[in-house]
Amino acid sequence: MDNAGIAGILGHMAKLLEFRGENPYKIAAYEKASRSVKAYEKELSDIYRRGRLPAVPGVGKAIKDKIEEMLTTGTFEEYEQILAEIPPGIHEIMNISGVGPKTARSLHERLGVESVEDLIRAAEEHRIRRLPRLGPKQEERLLRAAKSRVESSDFRRSSLTAAGIIAQQIIEELDNSPSIQRIAIAGSLRRRKETVGNIDLVALSEEPEKAIDSFVHLQKAERELEGVDDLGEYSHAAIVYEGNIRVDLYVSPEARCGPLMQYLTGSKEHNIRLQELARGRGYSVSEHGLICAGRIPENGTAGGGAGYLAKENELYRVLGLGWLPPEIREDRGEIEAGLNGRVPRLIERKDIRGDLHVHSRWSDGRNSIEELAMHAMVLGYEYIAITDHSPSTGIANGLSEERLLEHIREIEDVNERIDGIRLLSGTECDIRSDGRLDYSSELLESLDIVVVAVHAGLEQDREKMTQRIVAALENEHVDILAHPTGRKFGKRTGYEVDMDKVMQTAFDNEKVLEINSSPSRLDLNDMHARMAKEMGVKVAIDTDTHSLAHFENIRYGIDVARRAWLEPQDVVNTLSLKDICSILRV
């Protein structure tokens, strides 16, 4: 169990204690311990394996014992007891944005609400507005939040990150199977969609039965799904894998894997357009390949029968489309672009030259500025911006004006000591509820880069929120708007905001919008990022790093950018140090 896992349980414990109305200082102690473990620079499990747990601030005798218990058993007794006492639906209710432990408790005690469905009923019957401190406005808000919660849980989709990790596990295990020559990811995971409903895999094998057998007996396969639709002569099986995710495996002989990969990669909309195009040219295209009245298409490679193409790219080439990267196969104009030879040269990891949103230990990051610099240098970056929090984000140890000045001095100091990378002094400055910023203009001017973001007051109405963000973007010192919609997976859909207006303001004032690469955010999303490109607004792909490992999240931001058709010139952190300094005027 890693620090994040321990911190997660401690934090949940605090919530449960609060629900039960325990001593507030005890609750605060668990919260503090949770934050402290999360921010601790070394993995506690590593240290514990070698001996004793170190002294962690805010962790005393009692919680230390519980951490040891967690490291041994994965949980602790008191937590399990309290979990068992509280109805399971309560946890979900507390996850609804705007409902904390106190509200959940009041709903439970006074109205008998034990599930999200109960909550919806209570709201519809106007019983919630009669509770203390909850009026009609809150009731309406809770109803909306609860309903969106139910809708999103109908199709329990996995995050791209989780699905990617599982797919990798399965591939590694199946690679050892002698009956399988190669195995590849298809479906929405290959298109790098932000959530996926299932994982589609294609295995290359001349012994399909054996391949399927290895698949359904994977170590973490929970059960095989019966009665799944088959796909012509391709062998196919579906399983439920650990973590309740469906995985499909299709087996193909080498000669036909191209069309199968193409078909299974989709999207469905893309395939429909592709079929239309093929029909217009006298072909038909399906999972069996490109067929022209039973004969092999021109330039095609003959496979196991009439008209089979072994390779996916040949299929696209024969149709006159060139190569279409999987990320853009959504029927959002890629067919036309292919026909006109205007397929974008999508951004790649190697194009990224720096990261403009990084937190250090000065606020809520885990590492020192120097550690961040050294690590970024190893990644081959030319620059990173150190953007710690401003005072409004007090819980994240936001920097007072005095501390920000010291912060700037330390950055200068590290810049002088270390060659090979340039640190930009910055801030992730809060946009207050009225649109004013957390620091004075003089102070903002003394920074190399100003990233602004909304962290509190997320429930403002659309007009107010839009005005708030617009005001910030009109500030001459601001450079980048971070996580522009504020969404968090599994938590909230993002605040109400007029994106058209935000983007227009960004364009008019030459401001940059962020694609936040954190797997829990991915904000801007692909549609918004595409909209930015079309409106001529530049984008920064940043990681919002809070510990060294987070730098790697850049790949998820790049996935979003590629799905949005972004090319290197659309993204500011592909610029060289010299050019980025020139647009930042530093």
Place this chain on the structure above:
DNA sequence: GCCGTTTTCGGCCCGACTGTTTTCAGTCG
């Protein structure tokens, strides 16, 4: 439950924002 140059008990404790209030409780990052 944590902590201690006031050290084994008694104080501790983020600040902004909102909706509900008429001075504040609850939520959030």
